[in-house]
Amino acid sequence: MHIPRAAFSAVAAVGLALAALCTSGSTFADAQTTHGAPHHGAYLAVNESADRSITTSSQFVAAGLVNLTMTSQVNDPNNGFDMQVFSLHPGATLGQLRSHLLPALTAPGNKPDQAAAQGITWVNEHITAYGGDQGGPSGTLRYQTVLTSGKYYVADLMQFVKTGSTASFWVFGHSRHASLPYVNQTLAMISEHDNLRFAIFNASALHDGWLRIVNTTDELHFAEFQQVKPGTTNQDITKFLNGKGPDPTIPTGGAEATDAISPYHALNLWLNVPRGRYVVICFIPDDMTGMAHAFMGMHLVTNIT
Numbered sequence: 001m002h003i004p005r006a007a008f009s010a011v012a013a014v015g016l017a018l019a020a021l022c023t024s025g026s027t028f029a030d031a032q033t034t035h036g037a038p039h040h041g042a043y044l045a046v047n048e049s050a051d052r053s054i055t056t057s058s059q060f061v062a063a064g065l066v067n068l069t070m071t072s073q074v075n076d077p078n079n080g081f082d083m084q085v086f087s088l089h090p091g092a093t094l095g096q097l098r099s100h101l102l103p104a105l106t107a108p109g110n111k112p113d114q115a116a117a118q119g120i121t122w123v124n125e126h127i128t129a130y131g132g133d134q135g136g137p138s139g140t141l142r143y144q145t146v147l148t149s150g151k152y153y154v155a156d157l158m159q160f161v162k163t164g165s166t167a168s169f170w171v172f173g174h175s176r177h178a179s180l181p182y183v184n185q186t187l188a189m190i191s192e193h194d195n196l197r198f199a200i201f202n203a204s205a206l207h208d209g210w211l212r213i214v215n216t217t218d219e220l221h222f223a224e225f226q227q228v229k230p231g232t233t234n235q236d237i238t239k240f241l242n243g244k245g246p247d248p249t250i251p252t253g254g255a256e257a258t259d260a261i262s263p264y265h266a267l268n269l270w271l272n273v274p275r276g277r278y279v280v281i282c283f284i285p286d287d288m289t290g291m292a293h294a295f296m297g298m299h300l301v302t303n304i305t
């Protein structure tokens with residue numbers, strides 16, 4: 001139940017991916033001088049092939065700050081990709097995760113769904129979600145997060161519920177002092193009088209570059225950025241979602257999306273989209289109603305300058 005996204009043309013996305021790979025050192029250096037987020041920590045590249053098989057650049061990653069570059073070659077206009085980084089809590093299995101994810105991923109979203117609510121509740125209680133990259137067709141996302149020692153998985157979730165396929169890697173060692181580098185803008189997932197919302201801190205609008213995304217609620221959320229027409233308001237998004245207004249999105253506009261982030265976790269996203277007006281939106285099913293959070297008001301229109 002996603003609003004149209006799929007931003008960049010395939011050619012542009014591949015170009016961006018290549019540019020990011022070729023200049024990653026200097027890009028991080030630039031980021032350090034302009035927006036904080038110094039270049040240190042481990043590095044992990046995650047690649048999804050057109051056939052949706054996922055590989056990681058290493059099987060072993062040092063604990064602490066990890067710089068992730070996630071790229072998908074999936075180029076299916078009807079089905080995007082949904083790459084999630086996660087760990088299983090003790091006792092939970094991939095098989096259990098598959099069976100509980102399915103109703104959450106396939107729920108209609110725009111109306112209550114008890115199976116989705118129960119599924120996402122199990123998922124929230126049995127995995128820790130560390131973001132990821134979703135969208136399509138094709139694309140690259142870069143972000144930083146802190147990982148402690150243990151086994152981690154990356155899966156394209158729609159593919160995972162069909163086939164069970166995952167990639168995995170181990171994080172080893174101790175990282176007592178690891179934390180996310182300072183950045184000067186924050187997007188928070190908050191619960192305001194029991195209503196789930198996005199809120200911007202330290203700024204009236206967002207800018208490209210490093211953005212802290214922090215989940216302060218007790219539910220899973222992702223943050224999808226989709227460019228909308230100039231002048232679009234949050235009310236326009238509500239009307240569109242309720243079938244009472246025109247589609248305010250720009251199908252060929254900028255788009256970028258993290259995957260799910262667990263409660264009380266945070267990451268630094270390298271926000272790399274054309275300047276303009278955007279909606280930030282989350283479609284994860286609510287753990288009480290099973291409705292997608294977007295239909296309960298979890299969307300925020302903002303400028304990215």
Ligand SMILES: [Cu+2]
Nearest residue numbers: 221282284293
């Ligand atoms: Cu949400």
